[in-house]
Amino acid sequence: MRVGIAAAALTVGAVALDEPAYSAEQTGNNEGASSEQAAGSDSTGIYATARIHYSGSVTKDGSTGNITPSDITWSPPPCWYAPYLGAKDFKKKMSENIDNALNTPGMGGTAGSAIGEVKRHYEDGYGWTDTPGYQDYNVEKDGEGMFWAGVENPDEPDILKRGSCTDLPFWVDNGEAPPPQYEEAVRPEILAALAYQHMRLPDTKVSLAPEGTTKVNLPTWAWLDKAVFDEVHATAAIDVPGFHIEATTTARPVSLTLEPGTPDAQTHPASGECRINADDSIGEPYTKGKADRTPPCGITYLRSSGDGTFKLRATITWDITWTGTGNTGGDDLPDGTFGTTQAVTVQEIQSVNR
Incomplete structure (x- = not known):
């Protein structure tokens, strides 16, 4: 069922939004400088509000920088899940996307049915194994947690890997860990790999x-x-x-x-x-x-x-x-x-x- 729901989310994003998959603000590239990487969109077209703040010796433009991994098989995470919006803001954003998709001419059949399941998932508690549904977008818990959404790594060259975090946004209570089935949920190990990817080493003349x-x-x-x-x-x-x-x-x-x-x-x-x-x-x-x-x-x-x-x-x-x-x-x-x-x-x- 999660595969079908993810496909529905893709339809919602494709119909409702026509935006780039990534936006960023970067400043500085010297020791002590900092930069910010905006969270990218997942397949729903939603943009996570959580920004990754980089500081120390990091590249200005978010590129891979000067460091070359000695292990040629290693690569940074292509995508991850990060905090996105509180319940009320999420309801406003997601319900607009769903309504726009459902009202699009020609939207029917399997796609229309799948979008309807997304609507039931957030409004009527419709869920599946390991993934409970929500009543009214969890607005009664607004301020007590956030919905998390998929984020693309803009430096991942493989578009399929970059867009592989396609699960629907999910709720995480403040102070709680994301559900275990979301292995790509952001954690210190992921941030360490991203800091590695952005690290800038000094030019050294012998x-x-x-x-x-x-x-x-x-x-x-x-x-x-x-x-x-x-x-x-x-x-x-x-x-x-x-x-x-x-x-x-x-x-x-x-x-x-x-x-x-x-x-x-x-x-x-x-x-x-x-x-x-x-x-x-x-x-x-x-x-x-x-x-x-x-x-x-x-x-x-x-x-x-x-x-x-x-x-x-x-x-x-x-x-x-x-x-x-x-x-x-x-x-x-x-x-x-x-x-x-x-x-x-x-x-x-x-x-x-x-």
Whole structure:
């Protein structure tokens, strides 16, 4: 029966509304900045009033940002259910949609019957297994809870996944958890994943010695000072009357991977991965007196770059953890990576024979 009701809701939305599936307001993209993502519509065309507030280091436009999940199979939630409207406001909105649909010329047969079932569901207590109906849109409980509705993730490229939260809006009392059958109902884990998706990592240029121009067979030292980069935090939160939930996702740098830009080079260590030091730095700055040493983090180029340059790529791996409302949290989100490239000129060592 829930499948039939969801199909009816789709008809209501298609007939009653002609609006975009998503609207948003975004501001800022720096540490301490914040942005707001409006809840999108579900298949009824209804717009959830609960906004996801993003703060910390987040992208300005709500895109996936700089972080790349190390697990290529991971993806953020394509949709979820979130608080929408109180009972009286919901009655006004939903009853208008239903009446408009029922009065649309040609609306009859199976579609008309299904819309009638939606009307009975909210007005006359008509329900089905695990889904009780409502009397007069639950207006006697106005102020004691909210109807929840489906929200699309605007950054989900698959339109079918994005629009898969198609259950009819359902009631949740203030302070109570959504019914267990709604696995996509917003919870700290979902907000943590969305904060991860919006996280913006800093552009980091690796310090090199020699800087810019090096010599063939001369070890080039590479390092990152602790002052150059640090933990990055991004928070996603929903705060509406009777309901508050949030999660903060933290990215901590753990290693630097060097790719010389040519196969004619040796990395130090051989794996090219430089782990973080006890003082949270990576590698070791070059100082006088170290010319005969092998750098703990660096590259030795074996041939000249000629008239051009080699594109050294430096990728930082970030360990991801999160904490959320109700003492929730964990390390179940995948590690993230972010890399930048910089030009390195490699010259032959000139010598004079006598």
